Amino acid sequence: MFDKLQSDYLRFLELEAALLDPALTSDVARLTAMAKERSALAKVALPYGRYLELGKQIAEAESLCAAEPDFEMRSYAEAELQSLRTRHNEQGETLRDLIYDKQAGVDRPGLIVEIRAGAGGDEAALFARDLREMYQRFADQMHWTFEPLEMVTTELGGFREVSFSITGEGAYRYLQFESGGHRVQRVPVTETQGRIHTSAATVAILPEPEEVEIVIRTEDLQVDVMRAGGPGGQHQNKTESGVRITHLPSGIVVNCRDERSQHKNKAKAMRILRSRLYDQVEEKARSERAEARRTLIGSGDRSQRIRTYNFPQNRVTDHRIGLTMHNLDRVMQGELAPLTTALIDHDRREQLGEV
Missing domain, CATH: 3.30.70.1660 (Alpha-Beta Plaits)
Incomplete structure (x- = not known):
């Protein structure tokens, strides 16, 4: 379901980097077009970026839980892991809402x-x-x-x-x-x-x-x-x-x-x-x-x-x-x-x- 978001996210990062180029200021039309495209992509790219970041944190927490020999520290890490999974699922629901809104065209003013x-x-x-x-x-x-x-x-x-x-x-x-x-x-x-x-x-x-x-x-x-x-x-x-x-x-x-x-x-x-x-x-x-x-x-x-x-x-x-x-x-x-x-x-x- 999130495959299309991945391409939008990569394009967003590409535009973020390009807009930092000082040479772009000499081409106002191109600068304006790129800034407008970046703004449109940000609606889904930023939440998707948070979703990916939470996924990385979950992977790190899982590794920590598996490697931690101390019971008390492992219990703490498992509680943190559960919290991360909950936030990851909630962010996934947010992304599903964004996908639905985009498909249905309900963001019209x-x-x-x-x-x-x-x-x-x-x-x-x-x-x-x-x-x-x-x-x-x-x-x-x-x-x-x-x-x-x-x-x-x-x-x-x-x-x-x-x-x-x-x-x-x-x-x-x-x-x-x-x-x-x-x-x-x-x-x-x-x-x-x-x-x-x-x-x-x-x-x-x-x-x-x-x-x-x-x-x-x-x-x-x-x-x-x-x-x-x-x-x-x-x-x-x-x-x-x-x-x-x-x-x-x-x-x-x-x-x-x-x-x-x-x-x-x-x-x-x-x-x-x-x-x-x-x-x-x-x-x-x-x-x-x-x-x-x-x-x-x-x-x-x-x-x-x-x-x-x-x-x-x-x-x-x-x-x-x-x-x-x-x-x-x-x-x-x-x-x-x-x-x-x-x-x-x-x-x-x-x-x-x-x-």
Whole structure:
């Protein structure tokens, strides 16, 4: 499992030595590139170096125990050996976590969440609003940055569509498995007979790429302006600050009209477009990996039902791992960590061959 880390570690040591060469200061571009590569490798190289060092100390301690004739000294050496083995195992677990994070791409700084109301009419749109509020509360609890991007509202205050970005350490790690179909069972506010209805919404998690990862050519874009403000919006039909961007090669269309500034709307639309294009690339890679390992956590397909929220029973069930919790009220208040952590742990065990 650690074979790839060995090559990364050797490359890290090579860069460490090269960066000490005074002659390198005359080549700023090369110096910058090497320093950036070293910084990226350090995330795994330094922990791997500690793992190797502990392995050497264990070998030395084993030799000392075997050669020590004095009982008291040997007992002391054996206790030290046990401590070293414990630390070595713990460092190995740290490395496994790093390998998983690297494979899963969970070290990304941010993501875009898109929620769309599904079957259920107004109730589905209200549920989409509830999901948006749930994720916002979770972001607040985790001290992440939450930024609204686009929304299409209904007369009852629900969302036909809503998108927002969440940025912060660990944001993608915790939310990576939220893509899919979310089903709600409850008595709608529009129901006069007290009957329980079933509605649905779909969630898409789009990791925000770095600009260098997705190159968008200007000639591939068609940019149209439109009236700002959605249905019933305060500034409806007053200004042409809304923006529609069409990416011609892929056919992806992004509308953004929340801001009064055309420049801000265009910037938001480009962020969403960049994430959707990146998601296409990632989706292909995810499909190939899923086909190879038949993941139990779910492919993230937006048509796949992943979770049910049953309000009368105060129950939330994640169908991918068979987890049921009777604290739906707290989950809707943003206490998502126990649920998302269970999904992460399951996927980690599967990817590392522990399931």
